[in-house]
Amino acid sequence: PRYEAGGLFFADAGAQRLLRGDGFGLSRVLLCEGLTDWLSAAAWCRRNRLDDVAVLGGVSGSFPALARIGWPEQPFDIIVAVDHDAAGDRYIEQIRGALPGRPLRRLHLTGAA
Numbered sequence: 001p002r003y004e005a006g007g008l009f010f011a012d013a014g015a016q017r018l019l020r021g022d023g024f025g026l027s028r029v030l031l032c033e034g035l036t037d038w039l040s041a042a043a044w045c046r047r048n049r050l051d052d053v054a055v056l057g058g059v060s061g062s063f064p065a066l067a068r069i070g071w072p073e074q075p076f077d078i079i080v081a082v083d084h085d086a087a088g089d090r091y092i093e094q095i096r097g098a099l100p101g102r103p104l105r106r107l108h109l110t111g112a113a
Contacts, residue, residue, distance in 0.1 A: 004061070005059070005061065006060075006061030006062070006065070007061060007062060007064070007065035007068070008058075008059075008061075008062060008065075009056050009057060009058050009062055009065070010032075010035060010038040010039075010042075010056070010057035010058070011054075011055075011056055011057075012042040012045070012046070012054065012055040012056075014026055014051065014052075014053060014054035014055065015029070015054040015055055015056045017054070018054045018056075018069070018071075018072075019069060021069075021070040021071075021072060022072070023054075023071075023072035023074050023076070025051065025052060026052055026053070026054050026074075026076065027052040027053075027076065027077060028050075028052060028053045028054070028076060028077040028078070028079060029053070029054045029055075029056065029076045029077070029078045029079070030045070030053055030054070030055045030056070030079045030081060030107075031056050031057075031058065031063075031066075031078065031079070031080045031081065031082075031095060032055065032056070032057040032058070032081045032082075033057070033058065033059070033081065033082040033083055033087075033088060033091055034057065034059060035057060035059070037057065037081060038055060038056070038057025039057075041055050041057075041081065042055040042057075058091070060087070063091050063094040063095050063098060064094050064097070064098050065098070066095060066098035066099055067097075067098035067099070071099075071102075076102070077105070078099065078102055078103065078104050078105070079104075079105050079106075079107050080092055080095055080104050080105065080106050080107065081106075081107040082106070084108070092104070092106060
């Protein structure tokens with residue numbers, strides 16, 4: 001049989017609460033592309049005690065599912081960390097479509113080759 005993982009996310013503790021509809025104590029949501037970026041961001045936030053940040057990681061097929069989350073009414077600073085390539089551009093458009101009316105900030109990542 002063939003399996004699909006569309007609509008699934010990697011979620012740190014804050015993001016798990018957010019996915020359950022509990023945004024208490026959260027002020028920011030960091031959306032990352034891929035497992036390694038999510039792991040790095042979640043570990044960095046934890047190490048720096050940024051307990052007000054929910055870190056969600058997604059892959060192809062994940063981001064449209066943001067529309068199905070029961071987002072709390074409170075405002076969140078939503079930061080999107082996706083690659084600067086065609087896939088990243090597609091993901092940010094999917095995120096915008098899933099979260100209409102919510103302001104997004106795209107984080108410009110730089111990396112060493």
